[in-house]
Amino acid sequence: MAIHEPQGNWWQPLSKDEKIWFILALVWMLVSFLYMPIQHFIGVQNPPSESYRVSAEDFEALIEAQEEKYTVGEENGFPVVRPNPDEPVYLKASMWEWTPVLELEKDKTYKIHLSSVDLVHGFSIQPINLNLMVIPGIDYVVNLKPTSSGDFRILCNEFCGLGHHTMVGKINVI
């Protein structure tokens, strides 16, 4: 039971001012609610709607197969991969690195599969500020179309242990 229970007939109809505020809040809530599906169609950045389950072993195997097929060089000890835009591209998050370095072509659309092989990491492309979580066991598919060339950093924005701050990957757009 409540400590101080309201007594008697306490329910009263809303006064005029309360009604106005209630209607304003309701209208704004409906606008925000409807904007969510609208944003899905007109927005330029949307959370991935395609995802799968995948084991760390299978994902590692896909990364290795991709490296064997498409490696074009090496940068700071990491393979530089120039993938085919018509095929799925795999990017692995692990403590504390993003593998491989991706070399993408401007204005081509890639399906980037993101997964972690150990724990939760955060995928954040800077300086364009695209953010999403990378969860072990789950593969997120991001449709990415680089619209400007240059070097972009991938930062981890979920704390993932002692080396978290060193977890910086790279995407080269040519």
Add this chain to the structure above:
Amino acid sequence: MSEGSEEYSAVQKFYDNIWLLLGIGIVLPTVLFTVWGLYEVYTLPYLPIVK
């Protein structure tokens, strides 16, 4: 609450029913967040692997 034989509105009866409110407060988030979330995770298909 139930003073004498005074008749209360349906809204007041609803808000005065603390066990019903507790039940709704537990059931709704459990179903909409936990159960729905687990359902989504467990029905996710496995990655079609192209060898």
